[in-house]
Amino acid sequence: MTTSIIAIGDELLIGQVTDTNSGDIARMLNPMGWNVNDVQIIGDNAEEIKRAIDRAFATSDVVLTTGGLGPTKDDITKGTLCRYFGGELKEDAETLENVKEVVRKRGLKLNGLTAAQAIVPTSCRVIQNKVGTAPLMWFERDGKVLVAMPGVPFETRRMFREAVLPQLLEKFHTGIAIGHRTILVTNRTESQLAMDISDWEDSLPPYLHLAYLPKPGLIRLRLDGLHHDSHFINNELDKFKSELIDRLGNDILHDEDLSPQEILLHHLNRLNLTVSTAESCTGGNIAHLITSVPGSSAVFTGGIVAYSNEVKHRILGVKDETLARHGAVSIPTVEEMASGACDAIGTDCAIVTSGIAGPEGGTPEKPVGTVCIAVKTPDATISGTYHFPGDRSRVIDRASTTAIIMLIQELKQAKKTIL
Amino acid sequence: MTTSIIAIGDELLIGQVTDTNSGDIARMLNPMGWNVNDVQIIGDNAEEIKRAIDRAFATSDVVLTTGGLGPTKDDITKGTLCRYFGGELKEDAETLENVKEVVRKRGLKLNGLTAAQAIVPTSCRVIQNKVGTAPLMWFERDGKVLVAMPGVPFETRRMFREAVLPQLLEKFHTGIAIGHRTILVTNRTESQLAMDISDWEDSLPPYLHLAYLPKPGLIRLRLDGLHHDSHFINNELDKFKSELIDRLGNDILHDEDLSPQEILLHHLNRLNLTVSTAESCTGGNIAHLITSVPGSSAVFTGGIVAYSNEVKHRILGVKDETLARHGAVSIPTVEEMASGACDAIGTDCAIVTSGIAGPEGGTPEKPVGTVCIAVKTPDATISGTYHFPGDRSRVIDRASTTAIIMLIQELKQAKKTIL
Numbered sequence: 001m002t003t004s005i006i007a008i009g010d011e012l013l014i015g016q017v018t019d020t021n022s023g024d025i026a027r028m029l030n031p032m033g034w035n036v037n038d039v040q041i042i043g044d045n046a047e048e049i050k051r052a053i054d055r056a057f058a059t060s061d062v063v064l065t066t067g068g069l070g071p072t073k074d075d076i077t078k079g080t081l082c083r084y085f086g087g088e089l090k091e092d093a094e095t096l097e098n099v100k101e102v103v104r105k106r107g108l109k110l111n112g113l114t115a116a117q118a119i120v121p122t123s124c125r126v127i128q129n130k131v132g133t134a135p136l137m138w139f140e141r142d143g144k145v146l147v148a149m150p151g152v153p154f155e156t157r158r159m160f161r162e163a164v165l166p167q168l169l170e171k172f173h174t175g176i177a178i179g180h181r182t183i184l185v186t187n188r189t190e191s192q193l194a195m196d197i198s199d200w201e202d203s204l205p206p207y208l209h210l211a212y213l214p215k216p217g218l219i220r221l222r223l224d225g226l227h228h229d230s231h232f233i234n235n236e237l238d239k240f241k242s243e244l245i246d247r248l249g250n251d252i253l254h255d256e257d258l259s260p261q262e263i264l265l266h267h268l269n270r271l272n273l274t275v276s277t278a279e280s281c282t283g284g285n286i287a288h289l290i291t292s293v294p295g296s297s298a299v300f301t302g303g304i305v306a307y308s309n310e311v312k313h314r315i316l317g318v319k320d321e322t323l324a325r326h327g328a329v330s331i332p333t334v335e336e337m338a339s340g341a342c343d344a345i346g347t348d349c350a351i352v353t354s355g356i357a358g359p360e361g362g363t364p365e366k367p368v369g370t371v372c373i374a375v376k377t378p379d380a381t382i383s384g385t386y387h388f389p390g391d392r393s394r395v396i397d398r399a400s401t402t403a404i405i406m407l408i409q410e411l412k413q414a415k416k417t418i419l
Numbered sequence: 420m421t422t423s424i425i426a427i428g429d430e431l432l433i434g435q436v437t438d439t440n441s442g443d444i445a446r447m448l449n450p451m452g453w454n455v456n457d458v459q460i461i462g463d464n465a466e467e468i469k470r471a472i473d474r475a476f477a478t479s480d481v482v483l484t485t486g487g488l489g490p491t492k493d494d495i496t497k498g499t500l501c502r503y504f505g506g507e508l509k510e511d512a513e514t515l516e517n518v519k520e521v522v523r524k525r526g527l528k529l530n531g532l533t534a535a536q537a538i539v540p541t542s543c544r545v546i547q548n549k550v551g552t553a554p555l556m557w558f559e560r561d562g563k564v565l566v567a568m569p570g571v572p573f574e575t576r577r578m579f580r581e582a583v584l585p586q587l588l589e590k591f592h593t594g595i596a597i598g599h600r601t602i603l604v605t606n607r608t609e610s611q612l613a614m615d616i617s618d619w620e621d622s623l624p625p626y627l628h629l630a631y632l633p634k635p636g637l638i639r640l641r642l643d644g645l646h647h648d649s650h651f652i653n654n655e656l657d658k659f660k661s662e663l664i665d666r667l668g669n670d671i672l673h674d675e676d677l678s679p680q681e682i683l684l685h686h687l688n689r690l691n692l693t694v695s696t697a698e699s700c701t702g703g704n705i706a707h708l709i710t711s712v713p714g715s716s717a718v719f720t721g722g723i724v725a726y727s728n729e730v731k732h733r734i735l736g737v738k739d740e741t742l743a744r745h746g747a748v749s750i751p752t753v754e755e756m757a758s759g760a761c762d763a764i765g766t767d768c769a770i771v772t773s774g775i776a777g778p779e780g781g782t783p784e785k786p787v788g789t790v791c792i793a794v795k796t797p798d799a800t801i802s803g804t805y806h807f808p809g810d811r812s813r814v815i816d817r818a819s820t821t822a823i824i825m826l827i828q829e830l831k832q833a834k835k836t837i838l
Contacts, residue, residue: 040457108608108611284704284722305696390550
């Protein structure tokens, strides 16, 4: 079963908004064994919309559109779909009730523009939007389906998962099983890794395919399988995944597609340890990454963003002498910050950064991108100085991920475990 | 001048990676008056790539591809482009030198797979990649251009800005001027705003177009102009923008497309004030947003992520009595956290959150999404309780933005200024 996605909106083409809906939809379709064939991103233009639908129907059974359904004059998707599929635009009583209910829940009053959201093509079946005012519209033609969804990511994610996907699964019955396994590898570059496992990769059967997905600080290896026998393909995927894990040993960070912060929480929970953060150049990003994970409060109790030297000294207890002699970006400073964080917040472990994220602040000895990282566990304090390439946001990202991975590896080593 | 973008990679179609390159490229093309016509996201499949290039050339003068240029076996774009444009794959001496230099700078040794990056189609002109091993390739056909770029966002952003864009501008000379003005509006819903300015919107001349771009906590209004006379279109955009600002008054958050954190830093700098953060449910995200802005260290000295009650008490000085009587998610607690942050970090202002981000932790009185926010300035402490819809990440986003906007509005009011 194949799907095409069309993301509609001028704002997507001038880069003011990034299309995240397509990825969200793909992630939900994937476990069902459905392929996304392609994504087209186009402007709020009736001709472009028609052309994109024609193209999508030429290759796919299901076409999903997002965006262009707002109540304002720049949104023209609804009228265009009505001309495409026929029928006329008419107010739908049930939809109007739903719009009123959504508006009421938000504590607002219904106005004329919002009420107009209930005017829909007679050629569609409406799927009521529980979390927004733009109704979803299901059209059919020659056994194929187009579902028009709103552009607001939260609404699309929720409505696709809860209403659209179940209805698509009911309508279509697909016979091909798709499976994936992802393992996360660290300590190697993409090309080193590719050479190291080249013979293994050559031994893969034709129904298995390996993809390399580098991320800051790690490489995701994704093994995809495609076969009519779901049981067989899952066994094969497990077998080849085990071979890979045996081969890469300690360089395996994890055997599921989790974020470093999720993996860290997994190990902390398992070892019954707590963690705090003391961040200079990463400015709160490590704490943010950790607390983005539901349930993180079980192991994370707090953190300090120590941007100025005074905060490093006053709250984290870094000695004035250390700062004066070695500077804020130094191994002695981050190691003192690590003890300071464990003491001030009262945790077993700490993750610490101090560096120069740029664009200003670099010196010949410590250029932009220089970051000192320390991690503390009940057994040891580990530290290192890194040089990350790129602009401010990239340095912050890389330093954050590297610091989190550093603590994961230290915890795994203490526990003598690969996974 | 029109451009089509093709983003290549299976990982984009299963939602494992989000395509941010297209937006980055569009943002750089835009000020030059270049339109992005459409974006196609396709898999690592030779047939799909050829078809996408055919389509793109049918409507655009310039086709930009990203991705599919890695050294591993799943990346097939280079071979496909060679078959499309003719010529043969051959090692290029200058490219090999560049690859060696990039690898050397990373402190690594050249291996066979990386060296193979220097094998390029004879039908292209190479643009050397200063920050990665995949060379950029410039192809021409019938006066049109295709540039193949890597998929790593940092490499593409940097190389497009520094090398590709200048060379495109040199080759093409375009006569149409495109202009944009963005103003940020707060305190209104999209449909309220649309009704309030409906008559003004109807009065827009045909060469101006208004778009509504809602974001958490604010709406971006973007006025686009298209005309052959650049001077004229800019005057018109300024005139209609002033009308809108007069009309919306204090609901204007800013008159440039900046993030709330950039606007906050602008006001703090202007007023010569410093700020700290004390975050519970937003877990460091506000500090992260502020410190993402270059130069933020001039006004931001530090922050506390106070996830547990103990940290709220011990570091921020929130009274045990307050926590016991009102709970952590309460106005008295966030107001005490605000004073505590100013004292502990030594700043003039503070931004504070405490709430229930979910999915666990809600109660009938304080359901998931309940967030208390306080902001402190030298003149006043303002606070409020909010109920944000959505999942954990959405609650964190909304609470962070709302808190930052709250301080901006308080600073503007103190200064009696609209912008």
